Amino acid sequence: MSSSSSALETEIFQYIDLHQNVLVENLEEWVAVESDSVQPGLRKEVIRMMALVANRLKVLGATVNSVNLGSHQLPDGQNLPLPPVILAELGKDPQKPTVCFYGHVDVQPAKKDDGWKTDPYTLTEINGNLYGRGATDNKGPVLAWIYAVETFKALKLAMPVNFKFVIEGMEEAGSLGLEELLEEEKRCFFADVDYIVISDNVWLSNRKPALTYGTRGNACFFVEVESGDKDLHSGTFGGIIHEPMTDLIALLDSLVDPTGHIQIPGIYDNVAALREEERKLYESIEFDLEEHKNNCRVKKFLYDTKEEILLHLWRYPSLSIHGIEGAFHEPGIKTVIPAKVIGKFSIRQVPHMDLSVVKQQVVEYLENVFSKRNSPNKLKVSMPLGAKPWVADINDPLYIAARRAARTVFREDPDFIRDGSTIPIARMFQTITQKSVIMLPIGAADDGEHSQNEKISRYNYVEGTKVFAAFLLEISKLHGQLQEISNTKTDN
Amino acid sequence: MSSSSSALETEIFQYIDLHQNVLVENLEEWVAVESDSVQPGLRKEVIRMMALVANRLKVLGATVNSVNLGSHQLPDGQNLPLPPVILAELGKDPQKPTVCFYGHVDVQPAKKDDGWKTDPYTLTEINGNLYGRGATDNKGPVLAWIYAVETFKALKLAMPVNFKFVIEGMEEAGSLGLEELLEEEKRCFFADVDYIVISDNVWLSNRKPALTYGTRGNACFFVEVESGDKDLHSGTFGGIIHEPMTDLIALLDSLVDPTGHIQIPGIYDNVAALREEERKLYESIEFDLEEHKNNCRVKKFLYDTKEEILLHLWRYPSLSIHGIEGAFHEPGIKTVIPAKVIGKFSIRQVPHMDLSVVKQQVVEYLENVFSKRNSPNKLKVSMPLGAKPWVADINDPLYIAARRAARTVFREDPDFIRDGSTIPIARMFQTITQKSVIMLPIGAADDGEHSQNEKISRYNYVEGTKVFAAFLLEISKLHGQLQEISNTKTDN
Numbered sequence: 002m003s004s005s006s007s008a009l010e011t012e013i014f015q016y017i018d019l020h021q022n023v024l025v026e027n028l029e030e031w032v033a034v035e036s037d038s039v040q041p042g043l044r045k046e047v048i049r050m051m052a053l054v055a056n057r058l059k060v061l062g063a064t065v066n067s068v069n070l071g072s073h074q075l076p077d078g079q080n081l082p083l084p085p086v087i088l089a090e091l092g093k094d095p096q097k098p099t100v101c102f103y104g105h106v107d108v109q110p111a112k113k114d115d116g117w118k119t120d121p122y123t124l125t126e127i128n129g130n131l132y133g134r135g136a137t138d139n140k141g142p143v144l145a146w147i148y149a150v151e152t153f154k155a156l157k158l159a160m161p162v163n164f165k166f167v168i169e170g171m172e173e174a175g176s177l178g179l180e181e182l183l184e185e186e187k188r189c190f191f192a193d194v195d196y197i198v199i200s201d202n203v204w205l206s207n208r209k210p211a212l213t214y215g216t217r218g219n220a221c222f223f224v225e226v227e228s229g230d231k232d233l234h235s236g237t238f239g240g241i242i243h244e245p246m247t248d249l250i251a252l253l254d255s256l257v258d259p260t261g262h263i264q265i266p267g268i269y270d271n272v273a274a275l276r277e278e279e280r281k282l283y284e285s286i287e288f289d290l291e292e293h294k295n296n297c298r299v300k301k302f303l304y305d306t307k308e309e310i311l312l313h314l315w316r317y318p319s320l321s322i323h324g325i326e327g328a329f330h331e332p333g334i335k336t337v338i339p340a341k342v343i344g345k346f347s348i349r350q351v352p353h354m355d356l357s358v359v360k361q362q363v364v365e366y367l368e369n370v371f372s373k374r375n376s377p378n379k380l381k382v383s384m385p386l387g388a389k390p391w392v393a394d395i396n397d398p399l400y401i402a403a404r405r406a407a408r409t410v411f412r413e414d415p416d417f418i419r420d421g422s423t424i425p426i427a428r429m430f431q432t433i434t435q436k437s438v439i440m441l442p443i444g445a446a447d448d449g450e451h452s453q454n455e456k457i458s459r460y461n462y463v464e465g466t467k468v469f470a471a472f473l474l475e476i477s478k479l480h481g482q483l484q485e486i487s488n489t490k491t492d493n
Numbered sequence: 494m495s496s497s498s499s500a501l502e503t504e505i506f507q508y509i510d511l512h513q514n515v516l517v518e519n520l521e522e523w524v525a526v527e528s529d530s531v532q533p534g535l536r537k538e539v540i541r542m543m544a545l546v547a548n549r550l551k552v553l554g555a556t557v558n559s560v561n562l563g564s565h566q567l568p569d570g571q572n573l574p575l576p577p578v579i580l581a582e583l584g585k586d587p588q589k590p591t592v593c594f595y596g597h598v599d600v601q602p603a604k605k606d607d608g609w610k611t612d613p614y615t616l617t618e619i620n621g622n623l624y625g626r627g628a629t630d631n632k633g634p635v636l637a638w639i640y641a642v643e644t645f646k647a648l649k650l651a652m653p654v655n656f657k658f659v660i661e662g663m664e665e666a667g668s669l670g671l672e673e674l675l676e677e678e679k680r681c682f683f684a685d686v687d688y689i690v691i692s693d694n695v696w697l698s699n700r701k702p703a704l705t706y707g708t709r710g711n712a713c714f715f716v717e718v719e720s721g722d723k724d725l726h727s728g729t730f731g732g733i734i735h736e737p738m739t740d741l742i743a744l745l746d747s748l749v750d751p752t753g754h755i756q757i758p759g760i761y762d763n764v765a766a767l768r769e770e771e772r773k774l775y776e777s778i779e780f781d782l783e784e785h786k787n788n789c790r791v792k793k794f795l796y797d798t799k800e801e802i803l804l805h806l807w808r809y810p811s812l813s814i815h816g817i818e819g820a821f822h823e824p825g826i827k828t829v830i831p832a833k834v835i836g837k838f839s840i841r842q843v844p845h846m847d848l849s850v851v852k853q854q855v856v857e858y859l860e861n862v863f864s865k866r867n868s869p870n871k872l873k874v875s876m877p878l879g880a881k882p883w884v885a886d887i888n889d890p891l892y893i894a895a896r897r898a899a900r901t902v903f904r905e906d907p908d909f910i911r912d913g914s915t916i917p918i919a920r921m922f923q924t925i926t927q928k929s930v931i932m933l934p935i936g937a938a939d940d941g942e943h944s945q946n947e948k949i950s951r952y953n954y955v956e957g958t959k960v961f962a963a964f965l966l967e968i969s970k971l972h973g974q975l976q977e978i979s980n981t982k983t984d985n
Binding site for chain 1: 709711713720721722723725726727728729730731732733734735736738739740742743745746749751753789790791792793794795796802805806809810811812813814815816817818820821822823824826827828829830831832837839841865866867868869870877878912913914915
């Protein structure tokens with residue numbers, strides 16, 4: 002294992018260090034655009050932001066295609082134009098691999114009044130942190146990537162790879178239209194792509210780098226119990242009817258035991274067995290249990306060790322009950338017997354759970370529990386949303402290259418982490434394009450994406466740019482070696 | 494048992510029959526006032542209504558005192574004047590008993606758009622039914638009582654009793670200020686009252702008269718489970734924490750079994766044993782099970798016989814779960830782990846359950862169930878509202894007199910019924926004044942109080958007036974007999 006940088010790397014890193022204020026100024030300019038994709042009134046700012054990105058990529062020398070996605074309809078009937086998705090490319094050397102970078106430049110809503118210490122749209126540096134909406138999610142990483150590419154140009158170095166860019170402006174509003182675009186472009190724009198890099202998440206720790214190789218999926222369920230079409234008064238009917246709420250509460254209570262173990266028969270059958278190699282990955286991970294506990298304000302976790310906690314967050318399913326629609330939910334008292342109640346719960350999915358199998362197991366189990374109650378009410382179980390989990394092979398060249406890059410820049414091995422949440426983007430790219438995908442974060446755990454006082458540290462921003470540059474050298478090198486092996490094999 | 498009317502009764506009944514259009518015109522005039530006490534903007538109409546009542550009682554010859562109750566504050570800070578409560582009296586003969594009638598002339602909100610076939614504030618007769626807001630709840634019965642009294646005057650008959658009236662205008666908004674007024678007046682206005690008559694409910698059947706001798710109370714509970722002050726994301730924390738919703742669902746599920754039986758130890762200990770005499774009352778009650786089933790749109794009740802159904806509605810406790818505050822309750826999906834959830838349920842109270850004992854049983858039971866879960870979350874069980882049940886002695890002179898009156902008018906014995914709901918008014922009068930109270934309804938089961946197309950039938954309105962008149966004769970007679978017995982005893 003070498004953690005020292007080559008002369009080439011040293012030259013690149015020095016250039017980045019020297020020009021770091023340009024990097025910060027670029028981010029200041031982008032953060033100043035209130036490209037909030039959630040609030041309809043700010044859509045024109047998102048569109049203005051996309052034009053800035055297109056311009057920035059043209060300056061880089063890329064061929065830029067701003068793909069018009071038309072418009073979408075809001076719940077109130079209003080039609081709103083979608084911002085374009087930018088597909089750009091730079092370099093077409095058939096000898097080099099092609100790396101496609103995905104990022105987004107729209108942001109979550111933010112107002113000073115929400116509890117920001119600084120104006121969210123004025124990038125402000127305090128104690129080495131750059132505060133501003135979008136600083137880490139995701140304008141900073143997008144600029145870091147662009148700057149890493151630019152550094153090769155500035156230093157008149159050979160481009161290590163061919164570049165492609167997919168930059169969107171609707172990520173915080175559900176990436177409307179992106180999936181269809183990927184489908185359309187899979188045999189065009191994506192045909193010659195070898196690797197896809199996404200940098201839209203953060204490390205697990207505040208100081209140790211990480212590579213993300215998996216996200217959980219999610220199967221959402223509705224359990225509807227209905228007695229009739231009329232809510233009843235608990236004085237006039239309490240005591241003589243099978244109340245739908247009582248049935249629903251019993252159904253929900255049958256799902257999970259006090260230790261968090263899911264009670265649905267067979268639900269764990271398809272969960273991938275934990276291999277020794279995989280378990281070892283967890284040992285070195287930097288994760289502060291106490292900090293995490295404080296973070297979520299709970300007194301005690303279901304498990305005591307770091308390893309058990311992370312395994313249950315990342316590679317085992319979990320079941321959460323979110324609430325009930327149709328019952329009384331306001332403050333105060335209402336002595337109602339609701340006629341139709343819908344319980345909502347979800348089961349986080351991990352490899353190799355199959356959504357259709359899970360659905361069948363849940364439906365059969367709940368129907369069985371319900372049948373034992375002899376209730377005349379109607380039960381309906383549905384799965385309105387099912388998102389598959391994603392997991393990458395950490396021995397893929399993408400991960401080897403990213404690991405080497407992180408080691409070069411930070412002088413330590415990155416953690417191999419997953420995300421307990423469902424981030425559909427990696428799986429979407431992988432499923433549609435059939436290419437290798439890596440999630441390569443440069444922000445730290447405490448960056449506060451989606452929160453007040455979102456930030457990226459100057460350190461993470463600058464060193465992250467270096468990681469991207471080093472990664473490009475490493476993937477180029479690795480790809481060349483793989484080609485040689487492959488050619489040798491073909492020759493023989 | 495005599496069901497034929499005396500010459501005096503015949504004379505009175507004929508007068509009422511002949512003047513029934515006056516009765517209907519009076520009701521038309523009162524229904525025309527939109528005396529909705531719920532909507533602040535209509536408060537002046539309630540106040541105008543009270544003035545009409547005061548005037549009507551003055552015409553009757555009563556001394557009228559419109560008691561100013563001041564004002565009350567709305568949740569938005571606005572101060573709104575309370576309508577006066579009318580305390581009126583007519584006659585002060587120490588030889589006669591004094592009967593106090595309670596009624597209200599405010600109404601529930603009603604708009605034609607809500608689904609009324611006719612304008613709710615224009616009394617409209619269709620097929621013998623008088624449709625209009627307040628027709629049965631409670632303007633019709635108040636006028637019937639006034640007219641019954643007036644009939645004695647018109648026919649120049651001796652007044653059978655002394656009269657008192659308590660007429661309020663805030664019943665539909667919680668009888669604000671009434672309880673305090675009763676407390677203040679218990680040794681003044683109520684000092685010489687012998688009997689209290691309330692006619693603010695309806696029969697159990699559409700055609701058979703009924704006397705109400707009991708109402709259930711209600712103990713409302715909040716069960717709060719809290720993990721911290723921050724809702725969490727089920728992707729980022731699902732699988733490693735004791736979720737408050739899972740705890741709450743288990744607590745709620747421990748309350749009642751699929752047959753409706755309450756699982757809280759000791760909860761049935763103080764429920765009065767069912768005496769044979771009491772059970773017999775249920776046999777003759779007219780109650781259409783199928784109609785009741787259709788009414789509440791359920792397919793099957795927990796019990797098969799009329800007797801079991803009514804016993805469980807009226808004289809056994811029942812437990813209903815109303816909903817959860819703090820959890821996700823909207824349509825759609827939100828993958829939240831709520832940090833603080835409050836389950837709401839209530840237990841209908843029957844004699845001789847004691848609210849403080851019930852509270853202790855519930856708290857101890859839930860704390861015990863919770864402790865077995867080993868959850869680090871915080872549990873808080875509270876009883877924000879406790880209303881006691883009310884039951885009257887059906888051998889009280891009030892009930893004997895009312896039974897005879899109903900029998901005279903309708904030529905059949907009335908049903909002795911209770912109400913599963915909590916109607917605090919009867920208990921309030923009884924507790925504060927320590928007088929005998931009867932609930933003597935004249936409206937039918939299908940009158941639709943609080944609903945669209947509220948009505949009272951012309952038949953019920955006119956015959957109800959006769960029942961009141963006959964009742965006054967009967968209670969006068971009974972009271973005289975009781976005085977004689979009492980005097981005889983004193984003489985010896």
